[in-house]
Amino acid sequence: MEKAWVNTIQAQIHELHPYLPGKPIEAVAKEIGVAPSEIVKLASNENPLGCSPKVREAILAELSDINRYPDNDALDFKSKLSAHLGVSESQIILGNGSCEVLDMIGRVFLGPGKAALYSQHAFAVYPILTQTLGAIHQVVPAQSYGHDLSESLKRINDQTAVIFVTNPNNPTGTWITKTELLAFLQQVPAHVIVVLDEAYIEYVNNEDMPNGVELLNEFPNLIVTRTFSKAFGLAGLRVGYGVASPEMVAWLNRVRPPFNVDAIALKSASVALEDAEYLEAVISQNESGKTFFESSFKRLGIHYIPSRGNFITIECRRKGGEIAQSLEKRGVITRPLANYEMPYHLRISIGLDAENEKCVGAIEALVKEGMWD
Ligand SMILES: *Cc1c(COP(=O)(O)O)cnc(C)c1O
Numbered sequence: 220m221e222k223a224w225v226n227t228i229q230a231q232i233h234e235l236h237p238y239l240p241g242k243p244i245e246a247v248a249k250e251i252g253v254a255p256s257e258i259v260k261l262a263s264n265e266n267p268l269g270c271s272p273k274v275r276e277a278i279l280a281e282l283s284d285i286n287r288y289p290d291n292d293a294l295d296f297k298s299k300l301s302a303h304l305g306v307s308e309s310q311i312i313l314g315n316g317s318c319e320v321l322d323m324i325g326r327v328f329l330g331p332g333k334a335a336l337y338s339q340h341a342f343a344v345y346p347i348l349t350q351t352l353g354a355i356h357q358v359v360p361a362q363s364y365g366h367d368l369s370e371s372l373k374r375i376n377d378q379t380a381v382i383f384v385t386n387p388n389n390p391t392g393t394w395i396t397k398t399e400l401l402a403f404l405q406q407v408p409a410h411v412i413v414v415l416d417e418a419y420i421e422y423v424n425n426e427d428m429p430n431g432v433e434l435l436n437e438f439p440n441l442i443v444t445r446t447f448s449k450a451f452g453l454a455g456l457r458v459g460y461g462v463a464s465p466e467m468v469a470w471l472n473r474v475r476p477p478f479n480v481d482a483i484a485l486k487s488a489s490v491a492l493e494d495a496e497y498l499e500a501v502i503s504q505n506e507s508g509k510t511f512f513e514s515s516f517k518r519l520g521i522h523y524i525p526s527r528g529n530f531i532t533i534e535c536r537r538k539g540g541e542i543a544q545s546l547e548k549r550g551v552i553t554r555p556l557a558n559y560e561m562p563y564h565l566r567i568s569i570g571l572d573a574e575n576e577k578c579v580g581a582i583e584a585l586v587k588e589g590m591w592d
Contacts, residue, residue, distance in 0.1 A: 231353045238343055241554050247547050259577050261568040262552040264389065264419075264530050266452035268504060268571070270487070271497040274453070277490040281483050289482035296485045300460065303492055304432050309465035312472060313480045317418060317446040317459025318344055324381065324442060324461070326474045328412050329354040333380040338366035340391050340559050342416065345383045354380070364524050364532075365393030368403040375411060382407065385416040386431075387423065390559055390566045392526020397429040404438050415443045419528040421450035421498065422505055428527070432462050439464050449529060450501050451491040456484040505529050508569035515579040519586055530568045532556070536592050539565040545590055549581035 241262030248255040297308045304311075314320035325348040329335055334355035337345045349356050355378055359371045366384055375382075384403075387394040395403075400415075407413055415431040431443035442463035448454035458480055461471065491497070512531050516523045522534040535542045539555035542565055546553055554566040567578060585591045 229353065231350055235347065235350045236558075238347055239558055242547070242552050244552065247550070247552055251548055251550065253550065258550050258552065259570060259574040260552045261530075261570050261574060261578055262554040262566075263454070264449060264528065264568045265454050266449060266501060266529075267569070267574060268452060268497075268501055270452040271491050271494040273490050273494050273497075274487045277486045278483055281486045284482065287482070288478050289480065289485055291478055293480060293485050296489045299489050299492055304462060306432060306435070306462055307465065310435070310462050310468055312461040312463070312468045312475065313485075314459045314461065314475075315479045315481075315484075316448060316457040317416070317444045317461070319457075319479060320444050320459050320461040320471075321345070321348060321383075321414065321416070323471045323474050324412070324414055324444075325349070325352050325354075327470050328380050332378065334376070334378040335381045335383065336371060336374060336379050337383040338371070338385075338388070340364055340388070340556075340561060341366070341383060342385055342389050342418075343558065361391075363393070364388075364391040366395060368395065368399055372403065372406050375408065379411055381412045381414060383414045383416060385418070386429070387419050387527040389418065389528060390530070390554070390556055390561070390564075391524050391532055392528045392530060393524065394423070394428065394527045396427040398427070400429045401434075404434065404441065407440065409440055411440060413438070413441050415441060417443055418446045418449055420445060422502060422529050423527045424502070425527070435462060435464065439467075442467060447488045447491060450498060451488070452497075452501065453484070453487055453491060456481075456487055458484045458488040504571070505569050508572065508575050511572070511575050512567065512569065512579070515582075519583060521582070521591075524564075530566050532561075532564050532566045535563050535565055537590075538562055542585065542591075545585055546578070546581050549584065551578045551581045553578070 244255050244258045244260050248258050293313055297311050301308045321344055329352045331353045334357045335349040336357035338359050339361040357374055359367055417431050435441055442461050444461045446459040524532045540557055543553050543555040556564045556566055
């Protein structure tokens, strides 16, 4: 029986589906009856190396002050981050993960009658946010799985308030070059906000890749979002940030919940930022893991989408959900992409060597058993 208060729920929430995360290790361990340590999770683009050892020490030291609220302005962390990025502290907005920064952007700029433009196969948080706020969805069909920027320009209309561009994109790994991004930004009307989501940018060192932060002076309607959840290995602590003009940051700050990033997270991110050696190890592990997957997929005749992220997406001949289930029975968790309009694809996060080998071994077993075709 429906409860009376259900009628109070806003209309757009009825059409909302919750975010689907990767399957937890504990759940799969229970399902197949093995210890959690036997399970390999390559489903959430997490950092397989764990966090920097320096972060562990910082967390323990921070514990003695846990009865106090964190610094609401995060002065210490922002001074380190601004120096690292070469921007002023007033250009940084912090979030409980970069998802919270996206949320603040939505609450400032989106609502009924306003539209968010994003690509097909884009990060699931954009449609969820747009729907939550009762805004209009402008979904641009993907081209070769990536964001079609010229088609996006054609679709901008009076309602378009925010454009989400992800570089590189999750879950496809596709990317936009410096030349392409510049040409796009020059043609976007000055009143339309462009959110450049660079969650995976630390993994990329190709010459042709744009660095959004360097473009901020030229484009006052641009905001770049980044995170400590991926390359910095702090997904469990929830730290992300946005970089934009001081004016834009001031507007976002109005809707930022008080004390939104906790003290341990702030301290950890400060320390993580300064451990260049750790970041180097992360990038080299990711590169070698990706090369291993690519050569394995070539050997097995499995098509993959070239990726600049810490994951690689493959094409399956059966439903990705079905393949993911078969892999889970072999102790490997991957991410099916039906909710990204890619029902025949599977996203695999790059893990440690042994994890990657276990994953390829499990896929190879499926191929041999005739369960792939
Ligand atoms: C993982 C990811 C994020 C980061 O989310 P956090 O809230 O910072 O953990 C943002 N955007 C994209 C495209 C991602 O894949």
